[in-house]
Amino acid sequence: MNILKAKFKIHGGVHPKYRKELARDEETKRLPLPDILRISTTQHLGAPSKPVVKKGDYVKKYQLLAEAAGFISAPVHSPASGTIKDIVTGTGASGAPVTEIILETNNTSDAELTGVYPTDEWQKLSPETILNRIREAGVVGAGGAGFPTYVKLSPPPDKKIETLIINGAECEPYLTADYRLMLEHPECLIAGIQIICKVLNVTEAYIAIEDNKPEAIELLSKYLEDKKIENIKVSTLPTYYPQGAEKQQIYSITGREVPSGGLPADVGVLVENTGTTVAIYNAVIKDLPFIERTTTVSGYGIETPSNVIAPIGTPYQELIDFCGGAKDDVKKIISGGPMMGFAQATAETTTTKTTSGLLLLTAKEISQFESSPCISCGRCIAACPMNLMPAELSQFCEAEDFESAAANRVMDCMECGCCAFSCPAHRPLVQHFRTAKAFLRAQPKK
Amino acid sequence: MSEEQLYSVSSSPHVHSGASIHGIMRDVVIAMVPTFIAAIIFFGLNALILTATCVISCVFFEYLSRRIMKRNNTINDLSAVITGVLLAFNLPPTFPIWMAVVGSFVAIVIAKQLFGGLGYNPFNPALAGRLFLFLSFAFAMSGDWTPWSYINTENIVATTSATPLGMLQESTGSIAFLSNNSNIMNMFLGKVNGCIGEVSALALILGGLYLLWRKVITWHIPVAYIGTVAVFATILYMIDPSTNASPLFHLFSGGLMLGAIFMATDMVTSPTDRSGMLVFGIGCGLLTMIIRKWGAYPEGVSFSIFIMNATTPLINRVCKPRVFGVKGKA
Amino acid sequence: MIETVLTIIEPYLPIIKTVFAITCIGFGCSFALAIAAKFFEVKDDPRIGEVNELLPGANCGACGYAGCMDYAKAVVMDDAELNRCAPGGADLTATLAEYLGKTAEAAEKQVAIVLCMGTNDAAKCRFEYNGIADCRAAHLVGGGDKACTYGCLGYSSCATVCPTQAIEMVDGVAKVHPELCISCGKCVTACPRNLIKLVPEKNTVHILCSSNDKGPIVRKVCTKGCIGCTMCVKLTKEEESVFMDGFLAKIDYSKEVQNKVIVEKCPPKCIIDTTINN
Incomplete structure (x- = not known):
């Protein structure tokens, strides 16, 4: 059997209400091309890309809109043919200002692709060629952080990657985009894994799936068995949040602890998101740049929760309208999952390569923070997957004693939200840590 | 401010386990019910009066001290109720009522609110109240144990x-x-x-x-x-x-x-x-x-x-x- | 004779012994202390203490030293400038100069001012903020709830750090009371939106807006924002005391505004004259 149970148990974690049933059985639909796309140049972690088009230019689908600006950066391509209306400053999903390229689409199919490889011929390509294609296609981590994939796939020469983990845990509540991807396109996923294996010269790969997705586990395991692929195995993880966090997932499967401040490569592991893997497949085999992704539109505030393929730069309002519109009692719009996603001020924000979900939540689903004192119940400590002491840390942050917070390793916090989720006093713990981290990052290094 | 409905924006996480201080305290109160029933069985009306006195005076002192210190009202979190019940549980059945009120005052005002209220008190308020009574009214606290004979006089x-x-x-x-x-x-x-x-x-x-x-x-x-x-x-x-x-x-x-x-x-x-x-x-x-x-x-x-x-x-x-x-x- | 004395004091003997022992210990310790004081004596310029006495003792840090004592040391030992104490002002500089027999030019007295008038009625909100009541934290959540991305968030982080309680929150906007301000500059660093500036006290005309957005955008989010109409610049053409920085009019604080009619003429009324308005 090629299904393995993850052997190691991480500390902490929580069991939020998953509410995946809202969209899990909805087949992925394609959004009709919106008339206006507003494509942000901050689609990824690192330096924003530099626009290479200007106002009034006519661009074809797949054409380069903005080039990578630096090592940790990625190019952005046009998801449709049309005219550049303007390049303006807008607001990104996190609330930070971003540069947006406004594209008026014309729905013609004058797309140009440089070359398509037959599916089985990619094996002949050299790892360098593959890596180059991944870089040129602007593939970035689709899970949320958006780390440029080619950087990730070029680990320093002294760090040998032995194990590849494909993250299909999708531990965030509501989200089902990766789940649908695994169910609907197992062939793309597996081929993508094989491509990564070749680039990194890795023999051992695991697809990590939480055990609340038995259909996906069964389907992939059967697919692997039918195709007689032996180096890829399905690893089932017990269902709890944050099973999909990189360091925690590595520990669950291999028992290795990524050192504080280190990278998975330090323990010979590389974790790649399912969406990213499919994007790699598209980039290498179909020569398609990363211009669209599956986004779960869900929550009790949307008429018909769905999984939608939308081009990058789609305003959230288009997605909402496509899914039957918003209900009256929507109180919060969230880009991403409810545990780590960003709340939005308007539905005018646009999708990026990292928009895994768009949630419309009603008052009864969301939480309200209060500035009440800590009652030292210790639930946050029991819940913290990084083994930090959120209660104590938040008190340092409240007193603006960021040095003490740093000494107690606030920088190790990954903002998963388990502490604030379980806090009976409803303290805004994660916000405290975000503020502290932002302050500490802005401090000159000593 | 505009009249239109604004979305709520906060830092993540946007969902919560539903746990609350009120809920925790309510569970503690429920957990004390068997003991309370046992106290009434063994000590009769005295236990009831004593518990009621402590709870009412604790809640009252909590309300009053928050009011005087111009802080928000916290009696809804039920922590004062727990302090009251626990303090009563720590008193002998024939304990004078007025002393129980004094104990409640020490527990809530001195041991809790003067430190800043729930979350800031270094000592368990009920315990502080009990120890105060124990050291101040040693005789009443330990001298005269009424036999539990309300029920059983054979033992x-x-x-x-x-x-x-x-x-x-x-x-x-x-x-x-x-x-x-x-x-x-x-x-x-x-x-x-x-x-x-x-x-x-x-x-x-x-x-x-x-x-x-x-x-x-x-x-x-x-x-x-x-x-x-x-x-x-x-x-x-x-x-x-x-x-x-x-x-x-x-x-x-x-x-x-x-x-x-x-x-x-x-x-x-x-x-x-x-x-x-x-x-x-x-x-x-x-x-x-x-x-x-x-x-x-x-x-x-x-x-x-x-x-x-x-x-x-x-x-x-x-x-x-x-x-x-x-x-x-x- | 001795025996009688002994019999009388006999019952008191334990007390006498104790007193004697304690006295001996006391003398021993004081002797040790005296020796230690002699051996480990640090020669200190007595003037440091006296200069410290002259300083206001606010320990605000405006001088750039860790506290008043530190500054006093620097003044006496390291020849630091005498005009660095903002709370003390010109008077102190003169006193210090006289005391130390030096000459010093008094620094111009400065006060902090919040360059925003976006009160609750004037400025729109983009969303309902739920979280820590602190500007730095609020600024990180979706960029702050004020629709204007430049304006005062109103979570009083500046008022919290102010050592003299000179900052008051009025209708959701911070307001500095100049008579209380000691120009320590703590609020300047506390504001995540850099709205607070230290300006010479003698300047009384201020443009209370920091938005660099174009007029129509400003107008959409705030009724009191500078729309970049350049009227004030034109009216002060000769004196050149107001200039445009992008779409925002700014006062050149090295000059004094003579033509105070700009206060009246400014369409969104974001220019104030503190001699009138206060």
Whole structure:
């Protein structure tokens, strides 16, 4: 059997209400091309890309809109043919200002692709060629952080990657985009894994799936068995949040602890998101740049929760309208999952390569923070997957004693939200840590 | 401000487990119901009046002090109710009402609100109230134990007016008698003299199981506390059974169960990390047994928890979990 | 004779012994202390203490030293400038100069000012903020709830750090009371939106807006924002005391505004004259 149970148990974690049933059985639909796309140049972690088009230019689908600006950066391509209306400053999903390229689409199919490889011929390509294609296609981590994939796939020469983990845990509540991807396109996923294996010269790969997705586990395991692929195995993880966090997932499967401040490569592991893997497949085999992704539109505030393929730069309002519109009692719009996603001020924000979900939540689903004192119940400590002491840390942050917070390793916090989720006093713990981290990052290094 | 409906924006996470301080406190109140019923069965109306007095005066003082200090009203979090019930549970059945009110005042105003209210108090308020009364009105607190004879007048313990631990201290009861099975059974059920809420180990354990089931408390403090007492008492008993009572006697006598399940587990005044909780429980157990065996007072639960409350910040400093990905001590 | 004395004091002997012992210990310790004081004596310029006495003792840090004592040391030992104490002002500089027999030019007295008028009625909100009541924290959540991305968030982080309680929150906007301000500059660093500036006290005309957005955008989010109409610049053409920085008019604080009619003429009324308005 090629299904393995993850052997190691991480500390902490929580069991939020998953509410995946809202969209899990909805087949992925394609959004009709919106008339206006507003494509942000901050689609990824690192330096924003530099626009290479200007106002009034006519661009074809797949054409380069903005080039990578630096090592940790990625190019952005046009998801449709049309005219550049303007390049303006807008607001990104996190609330930070971003540069947006406004594209008026014309729905013609004058797309140009440089070359398509037959599916089985990619094996002949050299790892360098593959890596180059991944870089040129602007593939970035689709899970949320958006780390440029080619950087990730070029680990320093002294760090040998032995194990590849494909993250299909999708531990965030509501989200089902990766789940649908695994169910609907197992062939793309597996081929993508094989491509990564070749680039990194890795023999051992695991697809990590939480055990609340038995259909996906069964389907992939059967697919692997039918195709007689032996180096890829399905690893089932017990269902709890944050099973999909990189360091925690590595520990669950291999028992290795990524050192504080280190990278998975330090323990010979590389974790790649399912969406990213499919994007790699598209980039290498179909020569398609990363211009669209599956986004779960869900929550009790949307008429018909769905999984939608939308081009990058789609305003959230288009997605909402496509899914039957918003209900009256929507109180919060969230880009991403409810545990780590960003709340939005308007539905005018646009999708990026990292928009895994768009949630419309009603008052009864969301939480309200209060500035009440800590009652030292210790639930946050029991819940913290990084083994930090959120209660104590938040008190340092409240007193603006960021040095003490740093000494107690606030920088190790990954903002998963388990502490604030379980806090009976409803303290805004994660916000405290975000503020502290932002302050500490802005401090000159000593 | 515009009239239109604005979306709510906050930092993540946007969902919550639903746990609240009110909910936790409500569970604690529910967990104290069996003990309350036992108190009424064994001590009748006195127990009811005493509990009502303490609860009402605690809530009143909480309201009043918050009002005077111009802070928001917190009586809805039920913590004052718990303090009231716990304080009453720690009083003998014939305790004068006015003294109970004074105890409530000390518990709520001095031990809690002057420190800033729930979350900032270094000591368990009910415990502080009890110790204040214990040291100020020593006679009322320990002198006149009304036999629990409302129910049963046949038992020999009932005719003496001392608690089992008092008898042990003053050697008025023979060790053999105190350690015999029927006496221990009576102590387990609550048919002994003592404070209204501490006598029935059975009712207290029921409440404790409820709290564990509701995940309000973890097993660490009660188990470490009671376990330490059991081990200590067993060692003493093995050394000399003629001068030391049996371990079971120590477990079911005095305020150990009440202290271990309801007082030591008070979240605010106990360590936050699991390892710290174990240290805290063990410390309480050791101190309790040391006071019981060698101290001037027959019972040491209150003092030991109070002393360990004071060490909580220190324990929190020392007992920290090892941060993920960090080698050695964080 | 001695025997009688002994019999009389006999019952008091334990007390006498104790008193004697304690006295001996006392003398011993004081002797040790005296020796230690002699051996480990640190020669200190007595003037440091006296200069410290002259300083206001606010320990605000405006001088750039860790506290008043530190500054006093620097003044006496390291020849630091005498005009660095903002709370003390010109008077102190003169006093210090006289005391130390030096000459020093008094620094211009400065006060903090919040360059925003976006009160609750004037400025729109983009969303309902739920979280820590602190500007730095609020600024990180979705960029702050004020629709204007430049304006005062109103969570009083500046008022919290102010050592003299000179900052008051009025209708959701911070307001500095100049008479209380000691120009320590703590609020300047506390504001995540850099709205607070230290300006010379003699300047009384201020443009209370920091938005660099174009007029129509400003107008959409705030009724009191500078729309970049350049009217004030034109009206002060000769004196050149107001200039445009992008779409925002700014006062050149090295000059004084003479033509105070700009206060009246400014369409969104974001120019104030503190001699009138206060």
